[in-house]
Amino acid sequence: xxxxxxxxYTEFVSGQHATAVKSVSLAEDHxxxxxxxxxxMPNSLVLEGxxxxxxxxxxxxxxxxxxxxxxxxxxxxxxxLARPGDTLVYRAKIEDAKEGGSFTTVTSHVGDRxxxxxxxxxxxLDRRVNGPTMFEPETIMGWLRAxxxxxxxxxxxxxxxxxxxxxxxxxxxxxxxG
Amino acid sequence: xxxxxxxxxxxxVRVALVDAxxxxxxxxxxxxxxxxxxxxESIDFLDIVFRLEKAFDIKIPRGxxxxxxxxxxxxxxxxxxxxxxxxxxxxxxxxFADLTKFKQNPVVQDFVLVLTVQDLVRYVEGxxxxxxxxxx
Numbered sequence: 001x002x003x004x005x006x007x008x009y010t011e012f013v014s015g016q017h018a019t020a021v022k023s024v025s026l027a028e029d030h031x032x033x034x035x036x037x038x039x040x041m042p043n044s045l046v047l048e049g050x051x052x053x054x055x056x057x058x059x060x061x062x063x064x065x066x067x068x069x070x071x072x073x074x075x076x077x078x079x080x081l082a083r084p085g086d087t088l089v090y091r092a093k094i095e096d097a098k099e100g101g102s103f104t105t106v107t108s109h110v111g112d113r114x115x116x117x118x119x120x121x122x123x124x125l126d127r128r129v130n131g132p133t134m135f136e137p138e139t140i141m142g143w144l145r146a147x148x149x150x151x152x153x154x155x156x157x158x159x160x161x162x163x164x165x166x167x168x169x170x171x172x173x174x175x176x177x178g
Numbered sequence: 179x180x181x182x183x184x185x186x187x188x189x190x191v192r193v194a195l196v197d198a199x200x201x202x203x204x205x206x207x208x209x210x211x212x213x214x215x216x217x218x219e220s221i222d223f224l225d226i227v228f229r230l231e232k233a234f235d236i237k238i239p240r241g242x243x244x245x246x247x248x249x250x251x252x253x254x255x256x257x258x259x260x261x262x263x264x265x266x267x268x269x270x271x272x273x274f275a276d277l278t279k280f281k282q283n284p285v286v287q288d289f290v291l292v293l294t295v296q297d298l299v300r301y302v303e304g305x306x307x308x309x310x311x312x313x314x
Contacts, residue, residue: 074197098224100240
């Protein structure tokens with residue numbers, strides 16, 4: 001299984017908000033165990049998709065200089081379980097950002113129906129201090145391309161986002177936004 | 179913002195702590211310690227800082243509520259204990275915190291147990307310019 005829990009971004013505004021979609025498919029192996037005869041998307045994986053939607057938004061907002069990791073889910077509530085054939089729409093918003101971390105809110109909808117909402121914190125880890133890297137820059141870039149971030153990504157002024165010049169993650173920490 | 183009473187500040191701090199830590203309202207008493215009684219972990223302090231900034235429309239620079247730079251400085255910490263110069267620095271940086279007990283046995287790893295809800299209230303009061311924010 002590949003750990004991609006959003007299929008693509010449909011909107012991505014740097015430093016502000018992003019929308020991503022996840023189509024639930026009966027071809028996903030895990031649905032046949034959760035549960036046999038009654039396939040339901042586990043809410044833990046919905047939360048992972050919500051966190052991926054917000055986490056990549058945060059990483060881009062920090063110029064990819066830090067390892068952005070999910071640090072805390074302060075609150076989450078689910079209203080129903082998604083099923084194969086449903087398309088989950090995740091909307092993430094950066095509420096606040098500081099040197100050490102970012103505070104985001106994320107909702108999940110199926111059509112007009114609210115499916116989940118969460119408050120998610122991300123820590124910005126300085127890779128020079130925190131040891132082995134968890135995400136290589138190439139991995140992040142491949143991921144962003146796969147979910148078509150650079151097709152829809154815009155900065156706050158409406159200019160198209162372009163992949164950063166590399167290697168961004170070896171730049172000195174605290175040199176920019178945050 | 180109109181001046182807030184200490185009680186109003188406490189209530190807002192309480193809401194922030196209930197939301198950030200998932201504790202019950204009754205658990206958030208002025209004497210409760212953040213780590214020992216309310217179970218705050220390091221990432222929770224960032225969460226609390228975000229919530230206090232929003233609730234009171236204030237800015238909380240890194241290291242102001244919890245001066246980790248002092249506790250990581252070899253000039254102030256010897257053999258895992260904060261020396262007198264370090265204690266003086268802590269007192270200067272954290273006038274809102276009651277360090278009396280910590281000073282009796284200033285083991286660095288126990289420092290996280292110092293901060294109480296009342297200290298947070300005093301800190302916010304100081305930020306709002308409503309008191310000298312001194313604990314002792």
